[in-house]
Amino acid sequence: MKLPHLSQRADWAAGQPISDLMHRALAAPQLISLAAGFVDPATLPVSATRAALTEILGDELDAQAALQYGTTHGFARLREQIREIHLASDGGASTQPPIDLHQVMLTAGSNQLLHIVSETLLDAGDIVLCASPTYFVYLGTLKNMGARAVGVETDDDGIVPEALEQTLEQLQQQGMLPRVKMIYVISYFDNPRGLSTSAARRAQIVELARNYSTAGKIYVLADDAYRELRYDVADVPSLRTHDDAAGHVIQSGTFSKCFSPGVRVGWGILPQELVTPVHDQKGNLDFGSPNFAQHLIERVIAQGRLQPHIELLRASYRTKLQAMLDAAREHLGPLGCQWVEPAGGLYVWLTLPEGLDAGMQGPLFDLALNEGMLYVPGQFFYPDEGAPAKRNTIRLSFGVQSPGRIAEGILKLAAAIRAAVA
Ligand SMILES: Cc1ncc(COP(=O)(O)O)c(C=O)c1O
Secondary structure, eight states, X not given: OOOTTSOHHHHHHOOOHHHHHHHHHHHOTTSEEOOSOOOOGGXXXXXXXXXXXXXXXXXXXXXXXXXSOOOSSOOHHHHHHHHHHHHHHTTOGGGSOOOOGGGEEEESSHHHHHHHHHHHHOOTTOEEEEEESOOHHHHHHHHHTTOEEEEEEEETTEEOHHHHHHHHHHHHHTTOGGGEEEEEEOOSSOTTTOOOOOHHHHHHHHXXXXXXXXXXXXXXXXXXTTTTOBSSSOOOOOGGGGOOTTOOEEEEEESXXXXXXXXXXXXXXXXXXXXXXXXXHHHHXXXXXXXXXXXXXXXXXXTTOHHHHHHHHHHHHHXXXXXXXXXXXXXXXXXXXXXXXXXXXXEEEEEOSTTOOOSTTSHHHHHHHHHTEEOEEGGGGSOSEESOOOSSEEEEEOSSSOHHHHHHHHHHHHHHHHHHHO
């Protein structure tokens, strides 16, 4: 029911699962939470941050610049660094469309970038095509705007191009193609499954966006939050390398996962024609994200401390991922659970025996809580429309807990599953 005096958007925003989950986790601190996508507290970059801050605050003018308001676009030197890092990760400037500095915009985390871009492009009733399952916070963002998230079938290599084409085709037949504004893709070690989009599919997805842009431009929103968190696999060029001069790809990235979510600096590389409209939205929202945080990240990169930190993270998360997979093989495999081993990111996506409802109303959730562990029910990650939700799924995160606690958490989950199917 719509409350009096609240906006339509407040009504659309109501009932998110995340707050309830966080509340349950905080209310029982002894719980082994494999739920939240938080990063490892033990590897947060305390000394790199201290060194950067010491240098900034040791210089009166630098300190004053950092403590002042910044610009809507964000700190230019950091934007230059991001451009350089991005071009280099994608094989150098000759292999991709050029990036003008004004195309790079800094935000308070990449979530803000996703939000502002969506505000810029979407009216109520507009459509975003997503992997099914996908990042549920972004599903909330879309809901908040009255936009429709339509899920597209996804396998171990990402969104299935044939299914994407079929969805676009159906929407065209329904006369809804003009309402399709974006295809949202987490192409590296996605949330929630930890799996990446194959190189071949990256090209196909961008091509489909281009081919179906007949009634209005369809963008590909490439959310690369987990690109840096890869363990023992080679990097793959981003979706943007498949773009052409028309500019269909909106690139988003963040320092939250590869450095610190407390600092919360994210960034976007926008197609030329979106720079002014997105800038206008951001100007109205905050006329610039926290400048101090941007100066801090700039200095960390300038001091050469980002890459070594990423290497440290890889070593730590590799061990944690292994601990989760080992425990899953030992305790969950025999119970008929299935998963695909990720090569990066922070998550393992579990498919439970058919018919076992892992949702908050099903039997497993409370049994797991009673055992002393928390997970995120998979159902939250499915868009309301399109490829149907699988309720026998859960997302496990190995970011926060130690390898020992991860193994313990899996053992508890196994006990809960045994009790649920008994
Ligand atoms: C897929 C994905 N995108 C974006 C974000 C947002 O990160 P931030 O706003 O901290 O950059 C997250 C956070 O968990 C995520 O999982």
